[in-house]
Amino acid sequence: MNDTDNQPGPAGGGNGARVLRIRDLVKSFGERRILDGISLDVSQGEVLVVIGPSGCGKSTLLRCLNGLEPIDSGEIELKGEVITRPGTDWNRVRQRVGMVFQNYELFPHLNVLGNVLLGPVKVQRRKRPEAERDALSWLERVGLADRASSFPRQLSGGQKQRVAIVRALTMSPEIMLFDEVTASLDPEMVREVLDVMLGLARQGLTMIIVTHEMAFARAVADRIIFMDEGAIVEQSAPDGFFESPESERARRFLNIFEFSEKRRE
Amino acid sequence: MLDSALSIFVAGRNLARLWEGLEITLWISLASVGLSIAFGVPFGLVMASGRRFWPKILRLYLEAVRVVPVLVLLFLFYYTLSSAFSVNLSAYVVSVLVFTIWGAAEMSDLVRASVTSLPAHQRESGRALGLTGRQVDLYVVVPQAVRRLLPGVINLTTRMIKTTPFVFFINIPDLMKVGQQIVEVAGMRNHLASVWVYGFIFLVYFAICYPVSLFSRHLEGRWQS
Ligand SMILES: Nc1ncnc2c1ncn2[C@@H]1O[C@H](COP(=O)(O)OP(=O)(O)OP(=O)(O)O)[C@@H](O)[C@H]1O
Ligand SMILES: [Mg+2]
Numbered sequence: 001m002n003d004t005d006n007q008p009g010p011a012g013g014g015n016g017a018r019v020l021r022i023r024d025l026v027k028s029f030g031e032r033r034i035l036d037g038i039s040l041d042v043s044q045g046e047v048l049v050v051i052g053p054s055g056c057g058k059s060t061l062l063r064c065l066n067g068l069e070p071i072d073s074g075e076i077e078l079k080g081e082v083i084t085r086p087g088t089d090w091n092r093v094r095q096r097v098g099m100v101f102q103n104y105e106l107f108p109h110l111n112v113l114g115n116v117l118l119g120p121v122k123v124q125r126r127k128r129p130e131a132e133r134d135a136l137s138w139l140e141r142v143g144l145a146d147r148a149s150s151f152p153r154q155l156s157g158g159q160k161q162r163v164a165i166v167r168a169l170t171m172s173p174e175i176m177l178f179d180e181v182t183a184s185l186d187p188e189m190v191r192e193v194l195d196v197m198l199g200l201a202r203q204g205l206t207m208i209i210v211t212h213e214m215a216f217a218r219a220v221a222d223r224i225i226f227m228d229e230g231a232i233v234e235q236s237a238p239d240g241f242f243e244s245p246e247s248e249r250a251r252r253f254l255n256i257f258e259f260s261e262k263r264r265e
Numbered sequence: 266m267l268d269s270a271l272s273i274f275v276a277g278r279n280l281a282r283l284w285e286g287l288e289i290t291l292w293i294s295l296a297s298v299g300l301s302i303a304f305g306v307p308f309g310l311v312m313a314s315g316r317r318f319w320p321k322i323l324r325l326y327l328e329a330v331r332v333v334p335v336l337v338l339l340f341l342f343y344y345t346l347s348s349a350f351s352v353n354l355s356a357y358v359v360s361v362l363v364f365t366i367w368g369a370a371e372m373s374d375l376v377r378a379s380v381t382s383l384p385a386h387q388r389e390s391g392r393a394l395g396l397t398g399r400q401v402d403l404y405v406v407v408p409q410a411v412r413r414l415l416p417g418v419i420n421l422t423t424r425m426i427k428t429t430p431f432v433f434f435i436n437i438p439d440l441m442k443v444g445q446q447i448v449e450v451a452g453m454r455n456h457l458a459s460v461w462v463y464g465f466i467f468l469v470y471f472a473i474c475y476p477v478s479l480f481s482r483h484l485e486g487r488w489q490s
Contacts, residue, residue, distance in 0.1 A: 066393060068389060091395045091396070095395040106390075107391075107404075107409075108409065109409050109412060109488070118391075119395060123394060123395040124395075164390075167394070168393075168394075171395065
């Protein structure tokens with residue numbers, strides 16, 4: 001588990017070229033150590049799903065990956081470039097690492113197209129007509145072509161999240177991070193967002209997904225990363241993980257889920 | 266009836282005097298609002314900055330100005346400045362000064378609120394897109410802060426316009442003062458003079474402030490999110 005350098009993506013989702021390499025990542029808030037030596041590799045086209053109990057550090061891990069949280073020690077490499085050295089130009093890194101959060105973070109004063117174009121036009125300085133064509137084709141692919149001039153307040157939660165995904169995608173990131181993007185959606189809207197993500201996975205986008213949707217995790221993942229108390233406890237192919245988890249902690253975690261799933265029925 | 270009204274407004278230079286009074290009212294209002302914005306915006310940004318010292322001082326200034334009636338400030342500055350410190354400021358300067366002291370305090374609080382009420386994740390999602398700090402300010406924070414700010418600024422503007430008649434008490438011939446002088450003279454022959462003149466002034470204030478407040482409501486409706 002410590003050195004996965006030569007290990008191919010377990011479920012065959014990746015083609016081997018490494019996109020992300022994390023070594024001994026440590027992150028504390030004050031005295032509390034939140035990430036306690038995380039090492040992880042993600043290869044091209046691979047879909048990682050990170051699960052674990054609330055507060056185990058999943059969001060913090062993703063935030064460290066695009067520099068929203070400074071790290072204490074360790075190393076993060078993006079396509080062979082170490083991005084954790086002092087003096088890293090995070091604005092450049094963030095164009096390569098797309099992120100979508102749990103809470104709709106669209107800009108309320110801009111319409112859908114304005115939200116989507118801010119990155120390509122202001123950050124990447126692409127020509128507007130060309131960026132617009134690109135944005136519209138992405139919106140079309142997530143079924144929102146007709147909402148390009150709507151404002152966020154006129155959209156449902158599921159539509160907002162799909163726009164947020166498109167907004168990150170139009171920057172052509174090398175890897176996408178999703179942090180519980182369906183967690184605050186009404187149940188009937190979860191599906192439309194997960195479908196978009198499944199489509200992206202099938203097209204070979206490299207992704208790290210944090211989710212509590214276990215059925216989705218199993219369907220979309222090439223590899224499941226189970227975290228607890230700031231460390232990776234177990235990582236394995238999804239079927240293996242859900243049918244016979246290796247660690248006691250993962251078993252307990254999955255039991256809780258089965259229980260609550262049964263209760264919901 | 267109508268004759269009695271007309272006779273007042275055409276008598277002597279009455280209409281012209283009312284117009285001059287209105288000009289004074291508008292000048293004092295505009296100058297005070299403009300200066301209040303000029304000082305209130307930076308004050309508000311400092312208050313929102315989360316620094317230790319200056320926000321506290323500005324807070325104290327705001328609270329002090331808020332609890333004291335504007336009229337008291339007006340008298341304090343007009344009579345004490347000239348007598349105690351032998352600075353001779355014109356009544357006009359004093360009125361603009363006092364309204365600005367009050368308006369800048371209120372404005373700073375509006376600015377502070379509009380900046381700090383912006384959810385933290387708005388900045389964060391801007392940064393996550395790769396926008397620089399300055400771009401986040403320019404494209405994410407400022408446009409939203411202005412939208413939150415504008416209704417409050419317009420409201421404050423109408424409040425300041427409505428407060429200008431206090432300059433009456435330091436003998437500035439504003440609209441209200443002129444009106445009173447006209448009523449004093451015309452009232453001797455025409456017992457309806459006060460109704461016509463003050464009614465006219467009422468309409469003038471209404472005509473200025475009502476569209477402004479409608480405009481603010483319109484913006485609020487359009488920009489709510
Ligand atoms: N800015 C912060 N300051 C202090 N503590 C923080 C901060 N952000 C997160 N934490 C703490 O770090 C721990 C890990 O938080 P994190 O959000 O990464 O958990 P998570 O695994 O994403 O949980 P959840 O499933 O509930 O989203 C939590 O105990 C949290 O209280
Ligand atoms: Mg989280």
